Amino acid sequence: MSGSSSSSALGRNWLWIVVLLIAIGLPWLFYDWEKARHSGFLLTMLSQMGMMIIFALSYNMLMGQAGLLSFGHAVFFGLGGYCTIHFLNAAEAGSLPLPLEIMPLLAAFSGLGFGIVFGYMAAKQRATAFAMITMGIGELIAVAAIMFHAFFGGEGGVSANRMIERSVLGVGYGAASEVYYLILTWTVIAALLMLFLTKTPLGAMANATRDNFERAQFMGYDPRRVRFLQFALSGFFAGLGGGLYAITYEIVTFDAVAGALSANAVLMTYIGGATIFYGPILGATLITLLQSGLSLLSNAWLIYVGVLFILMVTFAPAGLAGMIEAHGPIARAGRMGRLAVPYLRLLIPGGATLLGAVGLVEIASFVTIGAAQGKSLSVFGYKIGVDDTMPWVIAFALLGVGGAWLRIEIRHFARVWEDVTADIKQRSV
Amino acid sequence: MTESALSLKDVRKNFGQTEIIRGVNLEVRRGERHAVIGPNGAGKTTLFNLISGRFPISGGSISLNGTEIHTLEPQRINRLGLSRSFQITSIFHRMSVFENIRCALLWSQGYRYSFWHPLWRQKALNQRAEELLAEINLLERRDLQAGLLSYAEQRSLEIGITIAGGATVILLDEPTAGMSHSETEYAVALIRRVTEGKTLVMVEHDMRVVFDLADTISVVVYGQVIASGPPAEIRANRAVQEAYLGALTE
Numbered sequence: 001m002s003g004s005s006s007s008s009a010l011g012r013n014w015l016w017i018v019v020l021l022i023a024i025g026l027p028w029l030f031y032d033w034e035k036a037r038h039s040g041f042l043l044t045m046l047s048q049m050g051m052m053i054i055f056a057l058s059y060n061m062l063m064g065q066a067g068l069l070s071f072g073h074a075v076f077f078g079l080g081g082y083c084t085i086h087f088l089n090a091a092e093a094g095s096l097p098l099p100l101e102i103m104p105l106l107a108a109f110s111g112l113g114f115g116i117v118f119g120y121m122a123a124k125q126r127a128t129a130f131a132m133i134t135m136g137i138g139e140l141i142a143v144a145a146i147m148f149h150a151f152f153g154g155e156g157g158v159s160a161n162r163m164i165e166r167s168v169l170g171v172g173y174g175a176a177s178e179v180y181y182l183i184l185t186w187t188v189i190a191a192l193l194m195l196f197l198t199k200t201p202l203g204a205m206a207n208a209t210r211d212n213f214e215r216a217q218f219m220g221y222d223p224r225r226v227r228f229l230q231f232a233l234s235g236f237f238a239g240l241g242g243g244l245y246a247i248t249y250e251i252v253t254f255d256a257v258a259g260a261l262s263a264n265a266v267l268m269t270y271i272g273g274a275t276i277f278y279g280p281i282l283g284a285t286l287i288t289l290l291q292s293g294l295s296l297l298s299n300a301w302l303i304y305v306g307v308l309f310i311l312m313v314t315f316a317p318a319g320l321a322g323m324i325e326a327h328g329p330i331a332r333a334g335r336m337g338r339l340a341v342p343y344l345r346l347l348i349p350g351g352a353t354l355l356g357a358v359g360l361v362e363i364a365s366f367v368t369i370g371a372a373q374g375k376s377l378s379v380f381g382y383k384i385g386v387d388d389t390m391p392w393v394i395a396f397a398l399l400g401v402g403g404a405w406l407r408i409e410i411r412h413f414a415r416v417w418e419d420v421t422a423d424i425k426q427r428s429v
Numbered sequence: 430m431t432e433s434a435l436s437l438k439d440v441r442k443n444f445g446q447t448e449i450i451r452g453v454n455l456e457v458r459r460g461e462r463h464a465v466i467g468p469n470g471a472g473k474t475t476l477f478n479l480i481s482g483r484f485p486i487s488g489g490s491i492s493l494n495g496t497e498i499h500t501l502e503p504q505r506i507n508r509l510g511l512s513r514s515f516q517i518t519s520i521f522h523r524m525s526v527f528e529n530i531r532c533a534l535l536w537s538q539g540y541r542y543s544f545w546h547p548l549w550r551q552k553a554l555n556q557r558a559e560e561l562l563a564e565i566n567l568l569e570r571r572d573l574q575a576g577l578l579s580y581a582e583q584r585s586l587e588i589g590i591t592i593a594g595g596a597t598v599i600l601l602d603e604p605t606a607g608m609s610h611s612e613t614e615y616a617v618a619l620i621r622r623v624t625e626g627k628t629l630v631m632v633e634h635d636m637r638v639v640f641d642l643a644d645t646i647s648v649v650v651y652g653q654v655i656a657s658g659p660p661a662e663i664r665a666n667r668a669v670q671e672a673y674l675g676a677l678t679e
C-alpha cells in the first residue's frame with residue numbers, strides 16, 4: 001500500500017469516483033418518467049448494499065486487519081438499529097430535537113458503547129477463545145431480544161417513523177430515494193474513515209498483533225489493548241450501519257442481531273477478500289445482489305451462496321479482491337492479452353458445469369419445495385417434469401462432462417499464468 | 430548496585446516438577462557486551478524469557494537499572510528500556526519491511542494507541558524508520574513483504590525491530606544461528622554497530638562470535654551459572670572446559 005506510486009493511486013481513485021457516480025446516477029437510469037417515480041426494488045437493493053458495505057467493512061476491521069474471527073458482529077449492527085428506533089421515537093415525541101441526518105451518528109456511538117462493554121469481555125482473548133466469546137455474546141443478545149420487551153419489543157420488534165420533520169437539508173425523508181442518498185453519503189464517510197484508520201498507529205498495530213501478537217508485546221504494546229480499541233471502533237461503524245437500517249425499514253426485529261446476520265458478515269468479507277481494504281465492499285455488493293436478485297429467481301439461492309463461499313475459501317482465500325489484485329503485476333507489464341484466450345477457453349466448460357449444477361439444484365428443489373408451493377419448473381417456456389428421467393440425465397451429463405473439461409482448461413490456464421508471471425519476474429530482476 | 434544494567438538474584442523457574450533454572454545469579458554492567466553460553470538445554474533461552482517477562486519466574490528477583498521487573502508484563506519491561514530478539518525469527522510477515530520497522534518505533538515515539546495520527550504525515554517517524562532501514566542495510570527492500578526476505582535479511586530485520594525502540598538493554602537470542610560464515614561476519618559487524626553505547630546480552634553458540642564480541646562471558650550449565658568473567662578467564666576455567674568449552678576451542 002505504502003509503496004504504490006502516486007500515478008497508480010490516482011488511477012485507483014478514479015475508479016472509485018466512477019463507482020460513486022454510478023451509485024449516484026443509477027436510480028435515475030431506472031426512473032419511470034411517466035409515473036414520475038423511482039424503482040422501489042432498485043432503491044431498496046442499493047440502500048441495503050450501502051448498509052451492508054459499512055457492516056462488512058466494520059467486520060473486516062476485526063477479521064482482516066486484526067485477525068479476529070468474530071461470530072457475533074450483528075450484535076452491534078442490531079443494537080445500533082434498536083437504539084435508533086428509540087431515538088426516532090424520542091425525536092417524534094419531542095424529547096430529542098435532532099435532525100435525521102445526525103441519527104446514524106447516534107447509532108454509531110451506541111455501537112461504540114456496546115463495543116466497549118463487549119470488547120472488555122472479548123478482547124482479552126484471541127483466536128478460538130475470542131471466536132467462542134463473540135458467539136456467546138451473539139446468542140446472549142439474540143435471546144435478550146426475545147425476552148426483554150421494553151427495549152426489544154419481543155418477536156414483533158420495535159418500530160418508528162423516520163419522518164421526524166427535522167432535517168439540516170430540509171428534506172422530509174418520506175421517499176425511499178431521499179433515504180438512499182442519506183445512506184450513500186454515510187457509506188462514503190464511513191468507508192473513508194475506516195480507510196483512514198488503517199493508516200494510523202492503531203491500524204498498523206492491529207496488523208502487527210494479527211501477524212505476531214507476541215512480538216508486539218516486546219515493542220511496548222499491549223495486544224489486548226490494541227484488540228479492545230479495534231473492537232470498540234468496529235462496533236462504532238457496525239452501529240452506524242444498523243442506524244441506517246432502522247431509518248430505512250422503520251422497524252428492527254430480532255433478525256438484526258441474530259446469528260444469520262453475523263454469518264453474513266463473515267460471508268461478505270471472505271468472498272470479497274479480507275486482506276484488501278476494498279474486498280468487503282465487493283463482497284457486500286455481490287451478496288446483496290444475490291440476496292435481492294437471485295432470491296426472486298430461485299428458491300435455492302442460499303445453496304448458491306453457500307457453494308460460492310466454499311469455492312472461494314478453497315480456491316481463492318484472498319477473495320474477489322485478491323483475484324483482482326493478482327492481475328495487477330500482469331496488467332502493469334502489459335501482458336493481459338496473453339490471458340485472454342485461456343480465459344475464453346474457460347467459458348464454455350465453465351458455463352456447462354454451472355448449467356449442470358444449477359439444473360440439478362433446481363430440479364431437486366422443485367421435487368420438494370416447488371411441489372409444496374404448487375409451482376412447476378419451466379425453462380424458456382418449456383415445462384420440465386421433475387419426475388422424468390431426461391432432465392436429470394442432461395443435468396448430470398452437463399455437470400460431469402463440463403466439469404472434466406473444465407479441469408483440463410483450468411490446468412492449461414494455470415500453466416499460462418505461471419509462464420506469464422515467471423516471465424515478468426525474470427524481466428524485473 | 431546502580432552499576433548493573435541487569436541484575437538477577439537467585440532466579441528460579443520450574444515447569445511442573447522440573448526445575449529448569451536453579452538459582453541463577455547474574456550481573457550485567459551498564460554498557461558491556463555480555464555473552465551467555467552453555468550446552469543445549471542448559472536454560473539460556475528460558476533465562477531470556479524470564480528476563481523479558483515472557484514467562485513468570487518461580488523464585489528470586491530480576492531488576493533492570495535498579496527497578497524490579499520480574500512481576501511486570503513484557504510490554505511494561507520493554508517500556509523501561511529492555512528489548513529482545515527471538516531465536517526463531519519473529520517479524521510481521523504480511524507487513525512490508527518498512528512497516529515492520531515503523532511499528533517497532535511507534536511506542537518510543539509516543540504514538541501509543543493513537544487512531545487519529547495519519548502515519549504518512551509523521552515526517553520524523555518515517556524519516557527515523559528510513560534511517561534504521563539504512564542502518565540494517567534493508568533500504569532497498571523497503572516495500573517488500575517481510576515474509577519474502579531471505580533468511581539472513583529476516584535476521585537483520587529482527588535485529589532492526591529489536592533496537593528500533595531505543596532500548597538501552599538489548600537481549601539477542603542466537604542472532605547468527607543458521608548463518609553462513611560470511612553472513613555471520615556481516616551480522617557481527619551489524620550487531621557491533623547498532624548496539625554501540627548500549628548494554629548487550631546475547632545467547633550465542635558460535636564461539637568465534639562470542640570471543641570476538643563479548644566483554645564478559647557467563648556459562649550456564651544445567652540451570653545454573655557456573656562461571657562469569659572476561660573471555661580469557663573463561664577460556665582458562667577448568668570447570669568450564671570440563672563442562673562445555675574444551676571440545677569447541679581446542
